[in-house]
Amino acid sequence: MVAAHLLRKATFPLDIKLIERRPAIGKGVAYGTKYICHLLNVPAAKMSAFPDDPEHFLRWVQKEEISRGNLVPSGVQPNTFVPRQIYGKYIQAVLDEAEIAGKENVRLERIKNEAVSILPDGNGATISLSTGQNLRVNKVVLALGNFPPSDPFVQDKSFYTSLRYVSYPWSAQALSDLEQDDAVLLIGSGLTMLDLAVALKEQGHAGAIHVVSRHGLLPYPHKFTKPYPTFLNVETAPKNIRALVKLVRQEVKNAIAQDCDWRAVLDSLRPITQQLWQQLPLKEQRRFLRHVRIYWEVHRHRVSPGVANTVSEMLHSGQMVVHAGRIQGYDEDDRAVDVSLRKRKISHKNYAGEESGNTSEHEVVRVQRVINCTGTECDYRKFGHPLIQNLRSHGFIRSDALAIGLDVAPNGALLDVDGMVSQILYTLGPPRQGRLWETTAVPEIRVQAAALAEELLGMKV
Incomplete structure (x- = not known):
């Protein structure tokens, strides 16, 4: 989106280099899913890529429905939750259209590669790619998105090397090679877990699906409501x-x-x-x-009604069981793994109307696969990615005070280890969580992308 805004708004010669290691630019993890059951968690009317044109996506998807109806469900309305695959195509279309409409001396180069180091200096930065190629640039935008989850804490971590354990829920092998009746344990009960659960349902899985998280809470479904008047004033709101x-x-x-x-x-x-x-x-x-x-x-962070209905059916049928508690350990044999849970004595109802409380302190569930769905790791001090390690080792970036993102200035410029605001490195989205908190959804990211493009163009990159 930053690239699209630069293409649309640049009035002077500009070379934009978009580096992406995946085969398809723009889809990322969320919109690159192969499952049609993975729906957007926001209705179509609120998913425009442009903050100044809120119905842009709705118009695009309705046009696509007419011209290529096989891509989208019929009758897309403002409140329709469309498949995420379609939004990936939309983001690609936005970039393509911006490139076509851009001025002749504004160029976009798509580079299928991975940046492994960045060395800023007084005049710009040198980016090293995994293939050994070096690029010389004036400004760098770290549009890093989300990182994989960390393994849940247990005393004996040896099971995390097992083939029965999947540390990254979006890996190709997460749901592959499962027998139809195999039992599965999903660690975490948020949106990632729901994605895995409905994907299992879509591929005809009939085995038990166990879910464990500390509180056993599931995301609530969307429900369309009339606007509610603002009841808090920023100036007078409590500071605790x-x-x-x-x-x-x-x-x-x-x-x-x-x-x-x-x-x-x-x-x-x-x-x-x-x-x-x-x-x-x-x-x-x-x-x-x-x-x-x-x-x-x-x-x-609510889920579409369609996904919520699917999960409710799985809960009511008993195929899905939610456990509130922590994993104590694993005991694997040649046929399965016994997972020991220490459960919390709580009681509450999930949106399916099911009691999610626990009466026993310990329980063992026997499953054929364990998948980590605990959500993205936000502590940049823990990342083993060579680019992050390179930037940290040279002091070009630092974690925010809460260790849930990177330390950034209000304009998205990164702060170095001494707190100096970079004139070269910028970021948007999840890395800004410590400063903004709400910064992972399209309505926030589209504003940041537009503002960052304006910032860079104002500096005549």
């Missing part, structure tokens, strides 16, 4: 999490009393969430991450 949570809960009660859904209350916070986050003291941000984060995520 306890008071903020209390205010939101009270407002939810008020909304329900007026026959309004709680989702509308949370949605009304979206325009000011980043500001509320930024004015919290570091101590309060840490408190949020420890105590509130999981509840915010399951209520705020």
Whole structure:
């Protein structure tokens, strides 16, 4: 998207080099899925790539429906949740159209390769690729997206080398070579887990699907509601999490009393969430991450009704079982692995109306495969990727104070180990989580992409 904005807006000679190691540029992990059951978690009317043209994606997908109906479901409306595969095609189309419409002296070079080191200096930076090629550039945008999850903590980690364990849920082998009746354990109960569960369903899997996470909470489904008036003012809002949570809960009660859904209350916070986050003291941000984060995520990052219905059916039929607790250890033999769980004594209902509490303290589940769906690792100090290691070892980047992203200036410029703002390195999306908190969804990223392009063009890259 940054490349598309540069192509559209540049008025002077410009060479844009887009480096991507995957065969297809633009799709990434989310939109490169092969499963048609993987739907966008946001309706079509809110998925435009351009903040100043909110219906751009809706118009595009409706046009595609007419010209090539096999690509999209029939009758796409503003509230339709379309397959993620289609959004990948949309992003590619946006880039292609921007390239075609760009000025003659504004060029895009697609480079199928991987950057393994960046060496900034006073005049720009030298990028080294995995093939040994070096590129000389003036500015660098690290559009890194999300990184794989870390392995869950256990005392004996030897099982994590087993062929029965899949550390990366989007790897090609995650759901391959399974017998139809094999039992599977999915670690984590968020959106990634739901993706794996519905993919298993789509490929006809009939075996048990066990899910384990600390709280056993599932993301709630979307429900279309009327807009709710803003009830918090950034200037007067409390600067501590306890008071903020209390205010939101009270407002939810008020909304329900007026026959309004709680989702509308949370949605009304979206325009000011980043500001509320930024004015919290570091101590309060840490408190949020420890105590509130999981509840915010399951209520705020919701799933499409279609996926929620599929998961509800699996829960009701007993094919899926959700466990709240932690993994204590693994005991593998030649036929399966016994996973020991220490369970939490809690009780709550998931959106299928099922009780997700636990009555016993320990349980052992026997499965043929364990897949890590715990979500992306955000602590850049833990990454073994050569590019991140290179930048960290030279002090060109540093983690934010919460270790959930990189330290960045308001304009997206990266801070080095001494806190100096880079004039060469910039980023957007998930790496800015520590500063912005809400920075992983299209509505936030499209604004950052447009602003970053303007920033770079203003510097006459």
